[in-house]
Each structure stands twice: as structure tokens, then as C-alpha cells.
Amino acid sequence: MLTAKAYAAPSATEPLVPLTIERRDVGPKDVLIAIRYAGICHSDIHTVREEWGPITFPQVVGHEIVGEVTEVGSAVTKHAVGDRVGVGCMVNSCRECEQCRAGNEHYCLSGNTQTYASVDRDGTITQGGYSTHVVVDEDFVLTVPEALPYDAVAPLLCAGITTYSPLARWNAGPGSRVAVVGMGGLGHLGVKIAVAMGAEVTVLSRSESKKEDALAFGAARHVATGDDGALESLRGSFDLIINTVSAPLPMDAYLATLRPEGALVNVGAPPQPLPVSAFSLIIGGRSLAGSNIGSIRETQEMLDFCAEHGIAPETELISADRINDAYERVLNSDVRYRFVIDTATL
Numbered sequence: 535m536l537t538a539k540a541y542a543a544p545s546a547t548e549p550l551v552p553l554t555i556e557r558r559d560v561g562p563k564d565v566l567i568a569i570r571y572a573g574i575c576h577s578d579i580h581t582v583r584e585e586w587g588p589i590t591f592p593q594v595v596g597h598e599i600v601g602e603v604t605e606v607g608s609a610v611t612k613h614a615v616g617d618r619v620g621v622g623c624m625v626n627s628c629r630e631c632e633q634c635r636a637g638n639e640h641y642c643l644s645g646n647t648q649t650y651a652s653v654d655r656d657g658t659i660t661q662g663g664y665s666t667h668v669v670v671d672e673d674f675v676l677t678v679p680e681a682l683p684y685d686a687v688a689p690l691l692c693a694g695i696t697t698y699s700p701l702a703r704w705n706a707g708p709g710s711r712v713a714v715v716g717m718g719g720l721g722h723l724g725v726k727i728a729v730a731m732g733a734e735v736t737v738l739s740r741s742e743s744k745k746e747d748a749l750a751f752g753a754a755r756h757v758a759t760g761d762d763g764a765l766e767s768l769r770g771s772f773d774l775i776i777n778t779v780s781a782p783l784p785m786d787a788y789l790a791t792l793r794p795e796g797a798l799v800n801v802g803a804p805p806q807p808l809p810v811s812a813f814s815l816i817i818g819g820r821s822l823a824g825s826n827i828g829s830i831r832e833t834q835e836m837l838d839f840c841a842e843h844g845i846a847p848e849t850e851l852i853s854a855d856r857i858n859d860a861y862e863r864v865l866n867s868d869v870r871y872r873f874v875i876d877t878a879t880l
């Protein structure tokens with residue numbers, strides 16, 4: 535057993551605190567990663583505060599992980615000691631069901647093993663990336679291109695893939711009109727990626743405060759949805775909407791901004807339901823869909839795409855003792871646009 539330094543939630547209502555945790559021995563197919571940087575995703579906060587349901591404490595979260603391989607198991611072929619690698623939201627799956635066999639391990643029929651707060655194959659609870667080390671099966675470890683900035687790349691492992699996957703699946707590209715709702719960690723990467731794919735991008739954000747950034751990321755337009763009549767003026771505008779908002783929204787008003795046969799893909803995960811009128815879908819034959827991260831193959835494709843197009847997350851690097859403060863700032867949308875923890879400070 536290896537020990538690792540970490541930051542953990544002791545309960546749903548207390549601040550995160552330093553904790554030493556154990557990592558399993560490196561098995562034949564495992565790699566040991568010395569984590570250098572870990573992003574803070576809004577899902578980390580939903581999870582430790584038990585907004586999505588009960589979890590087991592203490593819990594280490596974090597599923598935007600980058601670091602170096604420091605040891606490999608005897609049967610490892612994909613990664614070598616010294617490689618710059620990443621780990622996202624899942625660390626295993628059944629590998630036998632039709633979804634796993636088709637390369638959709640994120641939709642594994644028995645549920646993929648999440649990087650944290652999930653029952654691992656050995657029965658222990660997985661512990662995430664706010665930590666100095668992690669042991670992961672090589673098949674769930676990504677190669678991080680050297681062209682991407684080491685201290686800023688981590689958020690691609692969740693926020694990047696979660697926006698890339700639906701943009702690719704719904705064919706964002708030249709000629710398509712894409713709206714990104716909410717410009718936070720996910721949203722700002724959704725904008726950059728959709729622009730790089732060639733789409734005409736509109737940012738739908740609550741106020742004017744992020745307008746300059748939206749345009750700098752390549753968006754054609756920014757609309758402050760808090761303004762009276764803002765959504766009404768956009769009726770029938772978009773082929774595809776990616777909703778990244780962490781709180782419930784008036785879905786009917788957003789669906790009305792779709793063109794006929796357009797799709798609103800929800801990736802934001804508020805604990806509350808999102809009520810929808812049947813007529814919002816019937817009129818114009820519109821679709822409402824969801825999307826969960828992306829497959830390992832697609833995550834590697836996204837990392838390579840970002841390296842090729844020079845896309846990197848906008849980040850604020852913090853020391854571990856600022857994690858609790860960072861959580862409050864995420865909840866107040868007071869970050870441009872993702873916190874990354876320097877794990878040397880754990």
C-alpha cells in the first residue's frame with residue numbers, strides 16, 4: 535500500500551481538510567501517477583455536499599487530474615515512466631457489456647467506476663484527484679500532449695470532454711449555430727471548442743460581465759439572459775444549445791430559441807428536476823437530450839484536438855489551503871474560469 539497526501543471532505547457540512555490516504559499496490563495493468571495539478575469541477579461541490587445523494591466520508595474529490603507516470607505494472611503497454619498523463623471522471627468499467635465493447639465505457643450498462651465516490655472493483659470507495667498520487671488501470675489513463683500548458687490543462691479532463699462530446703455528436707461545425715448557456719468551467723471550454731469546430735457561437739450568460747471574454751474566446755455574439763425580453767428576441771435562432779448551468783433554468787424559454795428540429799443538450803446537473811412543456815418539443819420537432827462526459831477514445835481525441843487548435847482552459851492556480859475559499863467562489867461564479875490546485879502544496 536502506498537500513502538498519498540490529500541484534501542478530503544469529512545462530512546457534507548464541514549470544510550475540506552488535509553488527510554493521508556492509501557492507494558492500492560500497482561497491479562500488472564496499473565500505472566502510478568504523481569499528480570501535479572487537479573481542477574475543481576462544480577460536480578466536486580455537488581458531490582461532497584451530498585446534493586446528488588448520500589456518499590461515504592471522508593471523501594477526496596477531483597476528476598480533472600494531470601501528472602507524470604512514476605511506476606508501471608508488468609503488463610502495461612500504453613504508458614511509460616515519465617509520460618505526462620491525465621485521468622478524468624472514470625477509472626474503470628465492466629468491459630464486457632455491449633456499451634463497453636462498443637467503446638462507450640462512459641455508458642457502461644452496469645455503471646462505470648467513477649474517479650471518486652464510487653465503489654471500486656475491489657470494494658473500496660474511489661478517492662479522487664485532490665491528492666499527490668493515484669493508481670489507475672492504464673486503459674483509463676490519457677496521454678496529455680506536451681503542447682498543452684501543464685499547469686492549465688487539467689480542466690480538459692472533465693469540462694473539456696463534457697462539452698466536446700455533445701458538440702461532436704450533434705455535428706457542430708461550419709454553418710451550424712450553437713448556443714452555450716452558462717459560461718463557467720464547462721461553458722468557456724464549450725465556446726472555445728465550438729468555435730474551433732467552425733460553428734457560429736452565441737454565449738447565453740446571465741449578465742454582461744463575461745461579454746468581453748466571450749468575444750475574445752471567438753463567440754460571434756453574447757446575450758445577457760437577465761435582460762428583459764432577451765430570450766424572446768432569440769426565438770428560432772439555434773441548431774444546437776449546450777446547457778452547462780448548475781441550477782434549474784426555465785427550459786421552455788430556452789427550447790423556444792431552437793430552430794425547427796434543433797436540439798438542446800443538457801450537461802448541467804442540478805439536483806432539482808427540469809420541467810418541460812410537451813409543446814416546447816412538439817412545436818418544431820425539437821429534441822431535449824443529455825450527455826455524460828465522453829468515452830476514453832473521445833477524450834484522447836479531444837486532448838489532441840485542443841493541442842492542434844491551441845485551446846487551453848483559462849485557470850487560476852491555487853494552493854490546497856485555498857480549496858474551501860475556491861468552492862465559495864465557484865458557487866458565486868467568481869472564477870475566470872476554472873480553479874486548478876497545485877498538488878505540491880498538499
Ligand code: NAP
Pocket residue numbers: 574575576577580692693696715716717718719720721738739740741744778779780781782800801802803804825826827864865867871
Ligand atoms: P460552474 O463553473 O459553476 O459554471 C456554471 C455556470 O452556470 C456559471 O458560471 C454561470 O454562468 C451559470 N449559472 C450558475 N448558477 C446559475 C443560476 N442560478 N442561474 C443561471 N445560470 C447560472 O460549473 P461547471 O463546473 O462548469 O459545471 C456546470 C454543471 O455541469 C454542474 O452542474 C456540473 O455538475 C455539471 N457537469 C456535468 C457533467 C456531465 O457529464 N454531464 C460533467 C461535468 C460537470 P453565467 O455567469 O455565464 O451565467
Ligand code: ZN
Pocket residue numbers: 575576577578597623692693
Ligand atoms: Zn467534472
Ligand code: ZN
Pocket residue numbers: 627628629630631632633634635639641642643644645
Ligand atoms: Zn460495461
